[in-house]
Amino acid sequence: MPPAAPPRSLSGRFAALFAALILYASLYPFEAWRWPPGRDATELLVLPWPPYRLPFDLAANFFGYLPLGLLVALAASGPGARRWGAILLGAVLPAALSYAAEVAQHFLPGRHPSLMDWALNSAGAATGALIAPGLQAFGWPQRLQAAWQRWFDADAAGAVVLLLLWPVALLFPAPVALGLGQIGPRLQPLLAEALAGLGGAWSTLWLPSASPARLGFAAETLVTGLGLLAPCLLAFSVVAAGWRRVGLALGATVLTTALLTLSTVLNYGPQHALAGFAPSTLPGLAVGLVAAIVLAPLPRRAVAALGLVGLTALVTLVAQAPSDPYLEQSLQAWEQGRFIRFHGLAQWVGWLWPYAALGWLLRRVIARRGRAP
Numbered sequence: 001m002p003p004a005a006p007p008r009s010l011s012g013r014f015a016a017l018f019a020a021l022i023l024y025a026s027l028y029p030f031e032a033w034r035w036p037p038g039r040d041a042t043e044l045l046v047l048p049w050p051p052y053r054l055p056f057d058l059a060a061n062f063f064g065y066l067p068l069g070l071l072v073a074l075a076a077s078g079p080g081a082r083r084w085g086a087i088l089l090g091a092v093l094p095a096a097l098s099y100a101a102e103v104a105q106h107f108l109p110g111r112h113p114s115l116m117d118w119a120l121n122s123a124g125a126a127t128g129a130l131i132a133p134g135l136q137a138f139g140w141p142q143r144l145q146a147a148w149q150r151w152f153d154a155d156a157a158g159a160v161v162l163l164l165l166w167p168v169a170l171l172f173p174a175p176v177a178l179g180l181g182q183i184g185p186r187l188q189p190l191l192a193e194a195l196a197g198l199g200g201a202w203s204t205l206w207l208p209s210a211s212p213a214r215l216g217f218a219a220e221t222l223v224t225g226l227g228l229l230a231p232c233l234l235a236f237s238v239v240a241a242g243w244r245r246v247g248l249a250l251g252a253t254v255l256t257t258a259l260l261t262l263s264t265v266l267n268y269g270p271q272h273a274l275a276g277f278a279p280s281t282l283p284g285l286a287v288g289l290v291a292a293i294v295l296a297p298l299p300r301r302a303v304a305a306l307g308l309v310g311l312t313a314l315v316t317l318v319a320q321a322p323s324d325p326y327l328e329q330s331l332q333a334w335e336q337g338r339f340i341r342f343h344g345l346a347q348w349v350g351w352l353w354p355y356a357a358l359g360w361l362l363r364r365v366i367a368r369r370g371r372a373p
Contacts, residue, residue, distance in 0.1 A: 010145070010157075015071035017161060019097060022068065026101040033107050044106045047099075047115035061120035062127075068094045069128030074141060083133055090129025095122040153300075156238035158360050165349050166231050170259040172350035175321040176220050177260060177281040178227020178288075181354035182318045215321050217280050223321070224284025225291065226314040228256055232292035233307035234357055237300050237364055249292035253285055304364045311358050 036044065073090025077083070098121035105111035135141065152160065169180050215223070232249045239245055260277065295303060 011071050012075035015075050018068050018071060023101060027104055032109050036106050044103060047102050047113050047118055050114045050116050053116055061117050062124040065094050065121040065124035066128040069125030070132050073129040073132035077136060087129045091126040094125035151239055151244060153238045159234055159238045162357055163231060163235055167259055168346055169350040169353040171263050172346040176223045179223045179318040179321055180350050181315040183351035219317060220280035221284040223317050224281055225287035226310050228285055228288030229291050230311050230314060233303045237304040241297050245296040246293055249289055253289045301365060304361045307361045311354050315354050
């Protein structure tokens, strides 16, 4: 087995991923870029102080950058590195990233650069950077590295990234609980516009009509079960058979229940916290959990192959689910309200996660040919 990446390397990789996610959330929706009318370049370098701010935004700006400062400081630490130099990098690099993102928001209609946001981002990053030496003093990076080696294969980084993105995907409203991957309705108008200029039969090619009725109880139960089973099989493909797999399946079930509740709260308000649990949701979760436990003893390559089958069935069923008018209203609230920073990220992760997992599992199955399971 090839040696696993050292703690600095893992911290650097996750810092880069976290920075990319922050940039996406800061610059969404990445459209209608224009030079602000009546402003020169020097004026754009000055960030205005906002007239007011919501408590949610204050907390999000501070805590959103805290992990980035921590990860950068850990990545900058190592043999021969000065402690204060690592702390300084952990504070300065995220602050520079935040400033660049805030300045870039001048060019996006609907986004408002803010000196307060930059100050909170910088304070959060500095706090995270100051936490890093304490973690190192207690040996936490080495302990996490040892735990990584006990739990995962040496080449498990891609699967772990997908598993970390999976909870983000569940925050985006889905037509059926855990029904990720319904990207067709959003691609359909784009494809229709592209084909309209061709005329004739081309204008309706590859444009299937949406299903007019809800999926049946059995189909919705199967979607939810497959939606839980998919991340479990993805995790099993990089974790040795045994109690750890069972623990991961149980943890995924508990996490799913919490995330479905949180998603409903974000979309419809705290008074409707349990409204996201349709009659088929709990049976579906039970089906997914039982299937995961039954399949836990199988070899890695076998669970990877079953994961391919399960994800294919999942996206096929979800593609047949109809649009929900209440879901459309919820999406408008996300797009126009205070969740705009997270809406673009959550929706794209929810649409693309199954396909990214399919690609990774396919690569896993092909790569393990000729190896011991």
